Amino acid sequence: MIQIPNFLFLLCAAFxxxxxxxxxxxxxxQFFFTKDPVRRKFSILEMEFPVKSFDLEYLIKGIHDLPDEADKTVTAVHRQLLVGSLLFIPALYGSIYILCMHVAVNVETPAIGRWWFVMLGWAQLVSLLLDYVENIYFWRMVGNKNIVIPKxxxxxxxxxxxxxxxxxILEIVKWGIVLIGFVCSISVMAYFWLIGNY
Incomplete structure (x- = not known):
């Protein structure tokens, strides 16, 4: 178990x-455009949460169907993935790790509660790694001009x-770990605050 010094400062810095x-x-x-069947904007969330099978492939094919804007869109997606990988992802999972470890230190009994939060804190590393795998996959997919979509x-x-x-599968595992860690930590902290132990 790791004692987190300056818990509130680190949490605010991550935020x-x-x-x-x-x-x-x-x-x-603002540079994300695809052809579907007309030119339209899209968001990174459309890549992360495709509604139907082959939606991701159609979206990427649509990027390359706009030859005047394809390079700018691919560069913008790569930059967004880079910023996400270097800043957003470590801050998000780091903040939940800090929350879990802070609760683990303050839970005195039962011991299983303490170890539950330690486990949830370290499980954020799994989410972090899955997010990096996902970003590498998107990085490579977006640059691929020869997407094959079966008729x-x-x-x-x-x-x-x-x-x-x-x-x-990746999104369910990644966000499941994050949400369980966040909801459990906030719930226990709210409980301690209500009974006056915080």
Missing amino acids: VIMLVATWLMRKQS PDLSKPEIAAPSFKMIQ
Whole structure:
């Protein structure tokens, strides 16, 4: 178990870093355009949470179907992924790690509660690694001009793209760990505050 000195200062610093990173990523997103079937803006969330199979492939193909803007869009996506990887991701998971460890130090009994929060804190490393894997995958996909999308065959059931299944599993695991850590930590801190132990 790790005692976090200056808990509140570190939490506020992580929050400020997340705000700055969000502002920088928003500046890059003004250059995100795809052709679907007409020119339109898109967000990084459309890449992270595709609604249907092959949505990601159609989105990336649409980027390269706009030859005048494709390079600018690819560069902007790469910059947003870079800012996210260097600033936003470590600040987000770091702040939840700090919350979990702070609660673990303050939970006296039972011992299983203490170890639950230590485990949740260290589990943020899994989310961090999954986010980096996801960003590397998107980095490579966006630069690929030769995306192959199979033509739909109405006589057969639609086959889900491997990327679609992979992204769904990755997002469920990543965000599941984050949300459990955040909700559990905030709930216990609120409980301690209400009973006057904080």
